[in-house]
Amino acid sequence: MATGDLALGQEQGAIKARARIINDFSINVATVNGSGSQSANSVLLKSIFGMGIPVSGKNLFPSNIAGLPTWYTIRASKDGYVARTRDAEILVALNAETAKQDIEALPTGGVAIYEESQNLKQYRDDVACYPVPFDKITAAVCSEAKLRKLVRNMVYVGVLAQLLSIDLTVVEGGLRKQFAKKQKVFELNFGAVKAGFEYAQEKLPKQDPFMLEAMDETAGKIIIDGNAAAGMGAVFAGVTVVAWYPITPSTSLIEATTDLLKKFRVTPEGKATFAVVQAEDELAAIGMVLGAGWGGARSMTSTSGPGISLMAEFAGLGYFAEIPGVIFDVQRTGPSTGMPTRTSQADLLSTAFLSHGDTKHVVLLPGSVKECFEFGYAAFDLSERLQTPVFVLTDLDLGMNNWMSEQFDYPDKPLDRGKVLTAEDLQRLGSFARYRDVDGDAIGWRTLPGTRHPKAAYFTRGSGHNDAAGYTEKPHEYVALMERLARKFENARKLVPAPVVVKDGSSKVGFLAYGTTDFALRESRDQLKKENDVDVDYMRIRAYPFAHEIHDFVASHERVYVVEQDRDAQLASLLKLDLPAEQVVKLRSILHYNGLPIDARTITEEFVTKEGL
Amino acid sequence: MATTTPTATPGPKLNHIGLPVIEYRGGKSTLCAGCGHNAISERIIDAMFEMGVEPERMMKMSGIGCSSKSPAYFMSRSHSFNSVHGRMPSVSTGAHLANHQLQMLGVSGDGDTASIGVGQFVHLMRRNLPMIYIIEDNGVYGLTKGQFSATADLGSKLKTGIINDLPAIDTCALAIQLGATFVGRSFSGDKKQLLAMLKAAISHKGTVMLDVISPCVTFNDHEGSTKSYKFMQEFDEPINEVGFVASFEDIAVDYNSGEIYDVEMHDGSSLRLRKLHEDYDPTDKANAVRTLMEAEEKNEVLTGVFYINTEKPTFTDLLNLVDEPLSTLPESMTRPPKEALDRLMSSLQ
Numbered sequence: 001m002a003t004g005d006l007a008l009g010q011e012q013g014a015i016k017a018r019a020r021i022i023n024d025f026s027i028n029v030a031t032v033n034g035s036g037s038q039s040a041n042s043v044l045l046k047s048i049f050g051m052g053i054p055v056s057g058k059n060l061f062p063s064n065i066a067g068l069p070t071w072y073t074i075r076a077s078k079d080g081y082v083a084r085t086r087d088a089e090i091l092v093a094l095n096a097e098t099a100k101q102d103i104e105a106l107p108t109g110g111v112a113i114y115e116e117s118q119n120l121k122q123y124r125d126d127v128a129c130y131p132v133p134f135d136k137i138t139a140a141v142c143s144e145a146k147l148r149k150l151v152r153n154m155v156y157v158g159v160l161a162q163l164l165s166i167d168l169t170v171v172e173g174g175l176r177k178q179f180a181k182k183q184k185v186f187e188l189n190f191g192a193v194k195a196g197f198e199y200a201q202e203k204l205p206k207q208d209p210f211m212l213e214a215m216d217e218t219a220g221k222i223i224i225d226g227n228a229a230a231g232m233g234a235v236f237a238g239v240t241v242v243a244w245y246p247i248t249p250s251t252s253l254i255e256a257t258t259d260l261l262k263k264f265r266v267t268p269e270g271k272a273t274f275a276v277v278q279a280e281d282e283l284a285a286i287g288m289v290l291g292a293g294w295g296g297a298r299s300m301t302s303t304s305g306p307g308i309s310l311m312a313e314f315a316g317l318g319y320f321a322e323i324p325g326v327i328f329d330v331q332r333t334g335p336s337t338g339m340p341t342r343t344s345q346a347d348l349l350s351t352a353f354l355s356h357g358d359t360k361h362v363v364l365l366p367g368s369v370k371e372c373f374e375f376g377y378a379a380f381d382l383s384e385r386l387q388t389p390v391f392v393l394t395d396l397d398l399g400m401n402n403w404m405s406e407q408f409d410y411p412d413k414p415l416d417r418g419k420v421l422t423a424e425d426l427q428r429l430g431s432f433a434r435y436r437d438v439d440g441d442a443i444g445w446r447t448l449p450g451t452r453h454p455k456a457a458y459f460t461r462g463s464g465h466n467d468a469a470g471y472t473e474k475p476h477e478y479v480a481l482m483e484r485l486a487r488k489f490e491n492a493r494k495l496v497p498a499p500v501v502v503k504d505g506s507s508k509v510g511f512l513a514y515g516t517t518d519f520a521l522r523e524s525r526d527q528l529k530k531e532n533d534v535d536v537d538y539m540r541i542r543a544y545p546f547a548h549e550i551h552d553f554v555a556s557h558e559r560v561y562v563v564e565q566d567r568d569a570q571l572a573s574l575l576k577l578d579l580p581a582e583q584v585v586k587l588r589s590i591l592h593y594n595g596l597p598i599d600a601r602t603i604t605e606e607f608v609t610k611e612g613l
Numbered sequence: 614m615a616t617t618t619p620t621a622t623p624g625p626k627l628n629h630i631g632l633p634v635i636e637y638r639g640g641k642s643t644l645c646a647g648c649g650h651n652a653i654s655e656r657i658i659d660a661m662f663e664m665g666v667e668p669e670r671m672m673k674m675s676g677i678g679c680s681s682k683s684p685a686y687f688m689s690r691s692h693s694f695n696s697v698h699g700r701m702p703s704v705s706t707g708a709h710l711a712n713h714q715l716q717m718l719g720v721s722g723d724g725d726t727a728s729i730g731v732g733q734f735v736h737l738m739r740r741n742l743p744m745i746y747i748i749e750d751n752g753v754y755g756l757t758k759g760q761f762s763a764t765a766d767l768g769s770k771l772k773t774g775i776i777n778d779l780p781a782i783d784t785c786a787l788a789i790q791l792g793a794t795f796v797g798r799s800f801s802g803d804k805k806q807l808l809a810m811l812k813a814a815i816s817h818k819g820t821v822m823l824d825v826i827s828p829c830v831t832f833n834d835h836e837g838s839t840k841s842y843k844f845m846q847e848f849d850e851p852i853n854e855v856g857f858v859a860s861f862e863d864i865a866v867d868y869n870s871g872e873i874y875d876v877e878m879h880d881g882s883s884l885r886l887r888k889l890h891e892d893y894d895p896t897d898k899a900n901a902v903r904t905l906m907e908a909e910e911k912n913e914v915l916t917g918v919f920y921i922n923t924e925k926p927t928f929t930d931l932l933n934l935v936d937e938p939l940s941t942l943p944e945s946m947t948r949p950p951k952e953a954l955d956r957l958m959s960s961l962q
Contacts, residue, residue: 222961236954238947240939241710243703260957264949271935273946275710280736284703287696287733291707294694295672296940298947299707313697407958410951415944448940449672449692450712454636456669459685461695471685 021209023053023078028088030095030102034066040153041072043174045402048076049223050170052215056082057402063340069098076212083520084597090210092156093120111208113159128208132159137199141191151192158196164212222405226398229369230328231256233376234300238415241299242276243288248340249396250330253302282307286314289325294460296448298380302328305347316355317462318389325389326379330399333595342595343396345515346566351391352544352574362492363391363544365514369403377411384418386492387443397516397597419445426453434458434469442488489545496543499550503537510537510557516597517563523600532613546578554583563590565598629665629861637662639687649801649827650680650749654687660811664859672708672717676701676730679756680722680749699730702737705744712938713929717744724754727763727782738791738820740928745814745821748784751829752840759832770837784824786905789898789920794819797918800845801827809855816878819927852893852917856885876921886918895921
């Protein structure tokens with residue numbers, strides 16, 4: 001809120017004599033899917049970023065090609081908060097169908113910008129209304145009728161720029177970058193921005209407290225979505241085989257990966273050092289990943305819930321036959337088709353135990369775009385080191401939305417290709433047994449097909465096998481194998497990304513969370529400090545199997561709230577399986593699962609209620 | 614050349630890369646005595662030996678079922694992957710992409726291919742992935758004790774008396790229509806034909822799909838079965854006589870060019886198809902499919918090479934891959950340099 005900034009808007013008579021609200025509000029742009037508002041929203045977001053103000057953007061879109069309502073919210077936050085807020089203070093209502101509902105959702109004191117002819121003022125007398133003749137303004141600057149639908153969106157960028165004091169030169173710079181190679185398109189769009197700006201300057205006296213003021217909080221930072229970041233991670237892991245099947249919200253991860261591979265991984269002779277295969281379904285995609293992983297390639301796929309379900313049988317083969325491969329799961333809501341364009345964290349249990357039998361998997365849980373990149377490459381090292389499929393679990397919110405971030409650091413270690421014997425090694429050793437634990441780390445040595453040594457070959461199977469990879473149905477050989485796999489998984493606790501201690505002070509109460517819940521939880525902790533004077537400890541989990549530090553964190557607190565975005569408390573359930581019985585009783589849950597990203601207020605309210613504060 | 618160096622005691626016969634046939638053998642078969650699959654394994658061993666395939670440069674793939682166990686019974690010196698039911702094609706695709714310098718032979722069954730695996734089978738054929746895909750086709754599920762599969766012929770009878778009332782999927786017609794570039798059918802009991810077809814398969818670049826009728830002596834070798842030894846001996850109707858001359862063999866054959874269809878294979882070998890049906894042209898895709906459909910109506914089991922295309926680009930060609938295997942490319946070729954990341958970071962500011 002307007003912390004101490006009590007400058008009165010005397011110079012602008014229309015501003016009510018109350019505190020201005022600077023760099024701390026959200027803008028909600030309501031449009032129709034397919035109307036091309038993405039460019040305008042992106043320019044708006046990047047302009048605020050360009051003013052040095054921490055900003056985040058969220059696209060709330062329907063599972064539809066064109067015609068259904070879509071909302072884009074932009075949050076400017078001087079304190080650097082990037083989670084969704086429940087209410088957006090400023091509405092740009094460009095979808096006639098939802099306009100009434102949209103304006104009714106505004107908080108008192110909010111702002112509505114809308115097409116003049118809509119007369120939305122009739123619904124609210126407690127918000128500032130700015131009617132704009134969008135069509136007239138657009139027609140004046142755009143002679144081609146078929147382009148007007150797109151250009152119209154730039155008019156609201158101009159109106160907002162004037163009303164919120166966005167620096168027009170920053171908008172211009174952003175547009176130039178966006179339309180770098182298309183001067184005419186730039187001119188047309190910037191013309192529309194200017195027309196909106198000038199209209200607002202002339203006809204819309206300021207009657208609300210919301211303002212943007214330049215800060216210095218974004219210098220050196222980048223804006224990227226999680227899918228692009230994860231794809232970048234895979235490319236910097238040296239991925240060579242990518243097999244996938246289109247599914248929202250993971251498709252853009254593969255698209256980003258493919259673009260980068262084409263950019264960086266074509267030899268001077270024009271040959272590809274990679275293969276990208278659009279498979280016939282997710283069963284085939286994971287089959288290709290495991291075939292390639294078995295063959296020694298760094299392979300990956302990316303999918304979402306329904307794809308994960310289809311990959312179940314192969315995931316068990318990968319675990320049991322010990323084959324590397326990386327699977328990105330950009331979570332959306334389920335069960336079944338669920339809400340394909342809404343976010344969720346409800347795939348945790350199904351990925352951790354994906355497949356029948358006693359199967360369990362290493363799951364990495366990035367909590368930022370930077371970690372999408374870092375875990376994106378670390379997953380390949382882990383997978384080849386541990387000789388097992390590794391899952392990277394993000395979600396639609398992280399994957400498909402734009403996030404501000406520190407720049408990504410180049411990997412500081414060379415690739416870890418794991419334990420592979422060459423023909424020379426075999427010459428020296430004489431022979432090898434594929435699944436024998438010769439080093440005491442529960443990981444055998446493998447050979448790759450094509451290794452030119454008569455003793456190199458072994459028989460890979462998903463059926464019972466002994467340590468020499470021979471078929472077996474002998475009880476003791478099966479038990480020995482299952483116990484070694486369990487030891488390997490146990491050892492993985494120390495190899496996966498360690499949890500992050502956000503705060504571990506003297507509080508008796510703690511928070512545990514992972515992934516995108518972090519954004520809201522950090523903000524909620526600040527709310528609790530400010531409003532309730534409690535400083536709750538917080539550890540962010542970054543992988544399964546759980547590191548020992550997580551056990552210690554639970555042990556050192558009286559109550560631990562596990563905050564997550566699913567109905568069934570999946571993270572808490574997984575923790576309960578892992579923790580000693582006397583620790584299990586300490587766990588409480590705060591859950592959010594309506595398809596929208598979790599917000600800080602939800603956590604704060606629930607915590608206050610449950611703690612009786 | 615396949616000549617042995619003179620020694621005091623004559624050693625075993627060596628092939629042209631200097632290996633005896635024992636180096637192509639595998640573990641002891643656990644299939645039933647008399648199973649057609651065992652005969653096919655023997656022919657694979659012979660073909661690999663005679664063609665001088667380096668065992669370490671061959672990958673053996675399979676799905677699940679009796680047939681899919683058989684890679685354990687030949688070529689122990691080759692890496693082998695017994696995957697999941699019906700999914701050999703995708704695993705093979707991945708393995709090939711990891712190292713496209715290697716050859717690959719996959720063994721599937723009629724259930725593994727035509728029922729649970731028909732989706733992946735279809736797409737493998739479309740891609741013309743370089744591999745030899747063998748269906749050991751007995752029309753029944755053996756390991757689950759004799760249910761019909763989708764290649765069982767209409768009207769054929771189980772031991773229990775159950776009659777199959779659904780039409781068979783003709784995997785050869787399907788493969789031809791979808792884009793496989795070497796398609797044939799043989800019979801596990803026809804040593805000569807099967808061996809020649811396997812040798813030609815090894816010389817081909819692209820998907821080779823061989824449907825090999827392989828009687829199940831336990832569940833489908835009785836009166837009323839159309840996949841029995843007896844039925845095949847009676848109704849096997851070769852469309853051509855398959856001859857093969859490997860590139861390293863120096864054999865001049867006199868033949869009347871009007872009787873032989875001579876195909877030059879990718880490795881310089883010759884596939885010689887002696888015409889048995891008048892003017893059957895194995896490069897004519899539409900005619901091949903029509904011929905198979907007509908044969909089905911006449912209850913004939915056509916065998917031989919139905920279709921061959923040595924020109925069509927393979928999946929690997931379309932991907933424009935580097936010559937080296939992707940699996941062992943050095944880090945310098947797979948991880949972009951720091952400057953690349955720096956550039957990306959500055960473009961995102």
